[in-house]
Amino acid sequence: MLKDMMPHFDLYQPNTLDAAVDLAGRLGTDGWLLGAGQDSYDWLKNRTKRTPAVIELAGIEALKGVREVDGGLEIGALTTLTEIEEHPVVRERFRVLSLAAGRVASPQIRNAGTLGGNLCQDARCWYYRYGVDCYRAGGNMCYADTPEGMNREHAILGASRCVAVSPSDTATAVVALEGVMVIRSTKGERLVPAADFFVQPAINIQRMTVLEPGEILVAVRIPAKWSGASYYFEKIADRAAWDFALVSIAAVFVFEGDLIKDASMVCGAVACVPWVLKGSQDELRGQPRTAETSDKAAWAAVVGAKPLHYNHFKLPLMENLVRRAIREA
Amino acid sequence: MPMGEPAQEWTYGDLDATFAKCKVVYDDTFVHGSNSHHSMEPRSALAHWQNGKCIVYVSSQSQSFIVPPLAQMIGIPPSDLVVIAEYCGGGFGSKGNAYPIQALPALMSKKINRPVLLRISRAEEYYNGSARHGFQGRVKLGFAENGKLLAADLYVVQENGAYNSFWDFRNAGDALAMVYQPEAMRWRGVPVHANSPLRSAQRGPGYNQLVHIIEPLIDRAAHQLGIDRVAIRLLNDPVTGSPGGVKRTPTTSCYLKEAIRCGAKEFDWENKLAMCGQRKGSKGYGVGVGQAYHPAGFNGFDGLVRIAPDGKLHIHTGVGNLGTFSHSGTSRIAAEVLKIDWADCVVVRGDSRKHLPWNIGQFGSNTSFTMARTNFVAATDALNKLKEIAAQQFGGKPEDYDVDGKRVFRRGSPGTGMTYGQAAQRAIALGGKFDGHQLPEDINPMTRDSATALAGSGLIGVAKDKLKVGGETAAFAAAFVMVELDYETGKYTILDFVGVADCGTVIHPAGLQTQIKSGGIQGFGVAGLERIIYDPQNGLPHSIGFYQARPPTYGDIPLNMRTCAVDLPDPTSPMGTKGIGEPLLGSAASALLCAISNAMGGHVFNRTPVTSDMILNKLYNIPQAHGPLQTNCQ
Ligand SMILES: Cc1cc2nc3c(=O)[nH]c(=O)nc-3n(C[C@H](O)[C@H](O)[C@H](O)COP(=O)(O)OP(=O)(O)OC[C@H]3O[C@@H](n4cnc5c(N)ncnc54)[C@H](O)[C@@H]3O)c2cc1C
Ligand code: SF4
Numbered sequence: 001m002l003k004d005m006m007p008h009f010d011l012y013q014p015n016t017l018d019a020a021v022d023l024a025g026r027l028g029t030d031g032w033l034l035g036a037g038q039d040s041y042d043w044l045k046n047r048t049k050r051t052p053a054v055i056e057l058a059g060i061e062a063l064k065g066v067r068e069v070d071g072g073l074e075i076g077a078l079t080t081l082t083e084i085e086e087h088p089v090v091r092e093r094f095r096v097l098s099l100a101a102g103r104v105a106s107p108q109i110r111n112a113g114t115l116g117g118n119l120c121q122d123a124r125c126w127y128y129r130y131g132v133d134c135y136r137a138g139g140n141m142c143y144a145d146t147p148e149g150m151n152r153e154h155a156i157l158g159a160s161r162c163v164a165v166s167p168s169d170t171a172t173a174v175v176a177l178e179g180v181m182v183i184r185s186t187k188g189e190r191l192v193p194a195a196d197f198f199v200q201p202a203i204n205i206q207r208m209t210v211l212e213p214g215e216i217l218v219a220v221r222i223p224a225k226w227s228g229a230s231y232y233f234e235k236i237a238d239r240a241a242w243d244f245a246l247v248s249i250a251a252v253f254v255f256e257g258d259l260i261k262d263a264s265m266v267c268g269a270v271a272c273v274p275w276v277l278k279g280s281q282d283e284l285r286g287q288p289r290t291a292e293t294s295d296k297a298a299w300a301a302v303v304g305a306k307p308l309h310y311n312h313f314k315l316p317l318m319e320n321l322v323r324r325a326i327r328e329a
Numbered sequence: 330m331p332m333g334e335p336a337q338e339w340t341y342g343d344l345d346a347t348f349a350k351c352k353v354v355y356d357d358t359f360v361h362g363s364n365s366h367h368s369m370e371p372r373s374a375l376a377h378w379q380n381g382k383c384i385v386y387v388s389s390q391s392q393s394f395i396v397p398p399l400a401q402m403i404g405i406p407p408s409d410l411v412v413i414a415e416y417c418g419g420g421f422g423s424k425g426n427a428y429p430i431q432a433l434p435a436l437m438s439k440k441i442n443r444p445v446l447l448r449i450s451r452a453e454e455y456y457n458g459s460a461r462h463g464f465q466g467r468v469k470l471g472f473a474e475n476g477k478l479l480a481a482d483l484y485v486v487q488e489n490g491a492y493n494s495f496w497d498f499r500n501a502g503d504a505l506a507m508v509y510q511p512e513a514m515r516w517r518g519v520p521v522h523a524n525s526p527l528r529s530a531q532r533g534p535g536y537n538q539l540v541h542i543i544e545p546l547i548d549r550a551a552h553q554l555g556i557d558r559v560a561i562r563l564l565n566d567p568v569t570g571s572p573g574g575v576k577r578t579p580t581t582s583c584y585l586k587e588a589i590r591c592g593a594k595e596f597d598w599e600n601k602l603a604m605c606g607q608r609k610g611s612k613g614y615g616v617g618v619g620q621a622y623h624p625a626g627f628n629g630f631d632g633l634v635r636i637a638p639d640g641k642l643h644i645h646t647g648v649g650n651l652g653t654f655s656h657s658g659t660s661r662i663a664a665e666v667l668k669i670d671w672a673d674c675v676v677v678r679g680d681s682r683k684h685l686p687w688n689i690g691q692f693g694s695n696t697s698f699t700m701a702r703t704n705f706v707a708a709t710d711a712l713n714k715l716k717e718i719a720a721q722q723f724g725g726k727p728e729d730y731d732v733d734g735k736r737v738f739r740r741g742s743p744g745t746g747m748t749y750g751q752a753a754q755r756a757i758a759l760g761g762k763f764d765g766h767q768l769p770e771d772i773n774p775m776t777r778d779s780a781t782a783l784a785g786s787g788l789i790g791v792a793k794d795k796l797k798v799g800g801e802t803a804a805f806a807a808a809f810v811m812v813e814l815d816y817e818t819g820k821y822t823i824l825d826f827v828g829v830a831d832c833g834t835v836i837h838p839a840g841l842q843t844q845i846k847s848g849g850i851q852g853f854g855v856a857g858l859e860r861i862i863y864d865p866q867n868g869l870p871h872s873i874g875f876y877q878a879r880p881p882t883y884g885d886i887p888l889n890m891r892t893c894a895v896d897l898p899d900p901t902s903p904m905g906t907k908g909i910g911e912p913l914l915g916s917a918a919s920a921l922l923c924a925i926s927n928a929m930g931g932h933v934f935n936r937t938p939v940t941s942d943m944i945l946n947k948l949y950n951i952p953q954a955h956g957p958l959q960t961n962c963q
Binding site for chain 1: 448594865870881942945954
């Protein structure tokens with residue numbers, strides 16, 4: 001229940017990355033990293049999650065902005081979603097990311113919300129957010145995957161006990177563009193491919209990402225590989241704004257005449273992680289861009305899908321978005 | 330569907346014989362979901378006690394109307410209660426009457442002898458702020474070959490939540506009888522308590538749910554009988570004098586046909602219709618027309634005005650402020666009667682210490698009808714007194730005098746007269762009925778107390794509304810919607826909207842436009858987006874924030890929403906006004922539901938809301954996730 005008022009916590013406001021890394025290392029699980037708080041404040045005000053201390057990253061200039069590196073980009077984790085949406089180079093060369101950032105939440109949330117926060121946001125399963133003692137919260141049952149569970153928004157793929165979905169709109173685009181996450185801690189820097197950054201419940205049911213306590217996502221590198229590629233992004237949600245995806249797709253293609261030379265396709269809101277459509281990509285490579293090819297890719301996308309009581313509609317929706325991406329990229 | 334003994338029922342006409350005459354008969358079950366009121370301001374209240382009086386700041390649609398019931402909840406006489414209700418961030422019916430959260434801080438404050446503020450969070454608003462009553466039901470409709478609805482048999486099971494609440498189920502029967510005028514009809518209804526959050530009246534309670542169910546069925550009949558959907562409505566619609574309800578009370582005015590014609594023209598129905606039916610790529614168009622009704626004829630309240638010695642007109646209004654500013658819109662009627670510039674008027678309101686009359690609350694689409702009458706009778710009383718005072722002073726009979734420019738003067742001799750300020754001073758000198766020391770017998774005790782408090786401070790106009798009634802005064806509305814449906818995603822875009830009000834004489838065009846548009850937007854939410862659901866196994870509420878309950882956003886509505894009004898007077902209102910607010914939602918929601926069906930090739934759903942997953946399931950032959958009469962589904 002929304003309690004409306006901020007609880008007490010110690011607030012740290014470092015203005016250098018080193019200071020933040022030091023603090024994060026020292027506080028470990030007790031130090032809640034804060035981008036713009038658009039996800040965090042819900043948890044804290046609702047008292048569903050508590051923390052003794054918050055490390056606000058907003059004062060660290062080095063974590064902000066979009067830089068061109070080796071034909072690709074390095075985007076600071078504190079860059080706002082609006083900035084990414086409007087950045088001329090992102091628009092021109094990696095448009096799928098600009099479109100994805102532009103479909104997050106609402107203009108107000110995009111003006112404040114950061115890329116790091118958007119990628120690291122927690123599951124949106126309403127049971128979990130309500131504060132029940134489900135698997136993800138450390139308990140021993142899933143409330144959504146029951147005969148009467150209200151699971152219209154939940155996963156159809158890749159579930160393991162937890163059927164929550166990855167809610168992040170930018171994550172689909174970052175994974176499709178084969179981004180690399182730059183992570184810092186007192187132990188140094190490590191790079192993790194975006195596709196491996198997000199964690200399936202079978203591996204760790206209480207985490208959405210590989211980030212360990214004390215680690216900070218400092219930037220996302222977008223390699224040159226898909227620069228200027230044909231792209232498609234679409235997010236289907238109940239409302240045009242201020243709503244999470246029912247299914248979304250981020251896709252980039254390299255076409256050679258009528259042939260599909262290469263494709264990278266990722267769906268959001270169908271699994272606990274941004275769901276890479278490997279089967280579809282395999283169906284597409286080297287094939288002509290025809291309705292028949294897209295049908296095959298669409299069918300491959302949903303192989304293994306296990307819809308829940310209320311979300312069978314996600315199957316045709318996902319298939320259609322795959323067809324559309326191929327047709328309209 | 331179980332159809333046991335209903336709690337209530339009525340019938341008129343010979344149902345069996347009329348059904349036997351019908352060419353087409355439908356017998357369907359239906360579901361109408363519940364949805365929250367989404368008032369922007371959660372229902373907070375502040376109370377403290379001073380000199381034996383309890384002072385309560387409330388979030389309320391109403392001002393005077395809630396004083397007696399709230400005093401009762403607090404356990405004090407109404408005269409010991411001060412209610413301050415200056416502003417209200419929306420109520421949509423849920424803050425029409427007094428409610429317990431207004432009383433709780435008063436009771437706590439009494440115990441601790443300190444001011445107490447009770448704040449309700451957004452999440453709490455979703456269960457103690459109440460929601461629209463959901464319906465499950467069955468309806469049998471019989472049509473003649475020409476499309477006339479001859480017979481109707483309606484059974485409504487109303488979800489009540491955990492407490493007794495509103496009578497939407499009854500209103501549904503009245504709406505069917507009025508909007509479609511069947512020759513014979515039976516209504517049966519039963520409200521059922523459920524272990525779910527509080528329910529209460531919401532914009533067009535029952536009247537709107539009914540049209541959301543029936544309008545798509547009217548389209549189905551039109552389709553089957555080969556009749557245009559506008560034409561079938563024109564055939565069935567009521568006109569002035571048409572009877573309503575089981576009592577068959579005639580309407581005092583009804584221009585629904587005019588509203589439909591006006592909307593069809595503005596919308597360009599014929600041409601838009603011609604665009605539907607072909608699929609372009611993954612998309613296609615659908616158009617819909619919807620209509621709705623709400624009775625709006627409350628009367629018998631009081632009016633109170635005062636002309637002060639400085640010549641200004643003080644219009645005391647206890648109607649409340651839902652956020653629509655109709656407290657001032659309706660006060661202008663007093664200014665018109667007394668031919669006084671609006672700049673010389675003071676609207677006195679928002680605090681019961683300001684000596685307010687006994688007025689209706691701001692609900693039931695009634696303000697513009699009911700308050701037009703009270704302000705008219707009070708101003709007329711003041712006018713008569715002005716003329717009497719002038720006649721006493723300058724000779725002749727009161728009828729020889731007229732008013733204008735803040736003066737009362739002899740007709741044909743404008744120089745013979747006095748200013749309103751002088752007349753007010755004269756009224757004070759004369760005392761008695763002129764300055765409020767002597768009051769009409771029939772006014773409410775609240776008005777009597779207020780007028781008594783004002784006595785001696787100017788010329789007092791005070792009266793009870795005893796104007797002619799003569800039938801059922803009701804508001805009607807029509808709406809037209811065009812959608813583009815995406816057959817690959819189940820999503821639709823509303824491309825065009827025209828809303829038309831039959832609200833009597835238009836007294837505030839800008840206010841009316843806002844009402845039509847906002848009613849339309851709310852209707853789009855009810856028809857396609859909103860939900861208030863919970864996990865049935867664990868009783869957990871799902872919809873505890875705007876983003877989960879999903880009222881429409883700017884992105885979900887057409888950029889250009891067009892409005893018009895029939896603008897024909899109702900004879901029982903001195904200014905020709907009648908209700909506005911509620912059917913605007915119902916007609917827009919119905920038009921949208923009909924447009925979606927149209928884009929899908931004909932009647933599809935007997936339930937509201939129609940969400941994109943339902944549309945996809947239907948298009949791809951996937952069984953719907955919900956059971957046949959299931960409520961509380963996604
Ligand atoms: C009503 C509503 C609607 C929304 N709709 C959408 C939507 O449609 N699509 C969508 O994608 N999102 C949506 N969101 C989520 C919102 O966009 C994200 O929560 C927001 O982008 C998060 O950014 P932030 O900077 O405010 O994150 P914060 O709240 O500050 O952080 C979110 C999480 O990330 C962690 N974190 C933040 N920065 C870092 C970092 N640099 N390193 C490591 N961890 C970090 C925090 O500890 C926290 O756990 C919605 C949120 C709300 C409230
Ligand atoms: S889906 Fe996951 S987060 Fe939701 S109730 Fe089940 S275990 Fe918890």
